Each structure stands twice: as C-alpha cells, then as structure tokens.
Amino acid sequence: MTGRHDLSDMAWAVIAPLLPNKPRGVARVDDRRVISGIFYILRTGAPWRDLPQR
Template sequence: MDDHLFWLTDEQFVRLAPHLPTDTRGKARGDDRRVISGIIHVLKSGCRWVDAPSAYGPRKTLYNRFVRWGDKGIWQNIFHALASAGGPPAQVLIDSSAVKAHRCAAGGKGGNGRRRLVARGAVAPRKSML
C-alpha cells in the first residue's frame, strides 16, 4: 500500500506499537498500521464502515478491530500512554467543535403560534367522506 494512504508516520506507529495487544489466537492479525489507518480514516471522514477504501483492508476487519479493542480498553490505554508522554499541547488536545444554532432551534414549540383547539376540532365538519 502506498505510504500516502497511511494516517500514521513510521515514527508515530513505532510509539503506538508497544500498546497494541499481542495475545492473538488463531489466524495471524493483518497489518496493524494499515488497519489503524483505515479506522482513523473512517473516524475522521465520518463515512460509514462499509464505505472505507478497500486499500485499508476488509471493512469488517476495520469495524471488528475498532469495537473489540474498544471493549478491551486498548484505545483508552493508547490515549493515556501517548498523552502522558508529553510533547507540545497541540499533540495532546482532543478536538472539539462548536456549532451555532439559531435561538429558535432551542427546542420549543414551532410554527406561527396559531393552534387549533382540540375542542373546536371535534365539532368541526369532517374533511373526508369516509
């Protein structure tokens, strides 16, 4: 696979590798750098797992690895290990976004304020012949 498809540099992956699980059973695990790059691609782009580029491997592998490592706490361990390693704050911060919404988007009742009373609706003529 081309190096430009990897989300992690060689240096970054070397720092990450000691925190990856080594207790795998059965079939040998695929290229961790490629699969992690595929997971990062899905998370950063917001695409569905099924829409991940095939260059990262089977989409089911990406999803399964993400979920299984999450259940085992692998992602959290990696985050804590890398965050505690120090470095410039820009490499340790978590990205967050703020979205401004119109004041009317706060969740109250919408519409023009003219609502028909239920009692009036009950005595109103029927709109259908059925």
Template sequence: MVDHGGLVRRHELTHRGWELLAPLIPRAATGRPRVEDRRVSNGMVHRSRTGISWCDLPERYGP
C-alpha cells in the first residue's frame, strides 16, 4: 500500500518516520480486528498536512 517501488507518497510517513513511530503504538490483544497501523497513521498525517475533512480522506487509508 505505502511502498510504491520504494517511493513514499507526499503526505505520508517516510520509512524512517514509521520506524520511529511504530514501537510507540500500543497493541490490543482483544477486540475488533485492527486496520494496519501504518495505513491509519498515514491517513492522520495526510489529513493534518492537507487540512481536508475526515470524510474526504482517500479510501487507501481505510474506514
């Protein structure tokens, strides 16, 4: 999803940024199945950098 031949989309975390952030995200042992953490994080970064509303996020970032 994020890796497009080694490229990172403009409004997404870099590979290095994700390496730094990933260990800080808590892991839930129970409950609803999670969407991939990097996918959700990139959606938050995209929204904060572009200023679009949550409902206008591209589908690639999940529900």
C-alpha cells in the first residue's frame, strides 16, 4: 500500500537511473524510500522528526 506522498512507479522510473549504483562504505538503504521521505517533507513542510516510520 502506498501513501499519497509516495512516488509513483512512473516518477521512480525517471529518477532511478540518475542515482548512483556502486556501493561505497556503509550499505545503502532503499533509495525509493529515502526520496519519498524527502518529497514528503518538501510537500508538507513538516519537521524531519515528524516523518512517518513507513
């Protein structure tokens, strides 16, 4: 289930190729989840501490 602020599959298809794909240092978390969180904060204006856990 996706929330209303989550990236659509179409938007992710555009963004995904632009992200780095070579691992360096610490293991990366799910890029789609991170980008969705950033867009959520930008759209809502909420502080980072109020970001939902999902």
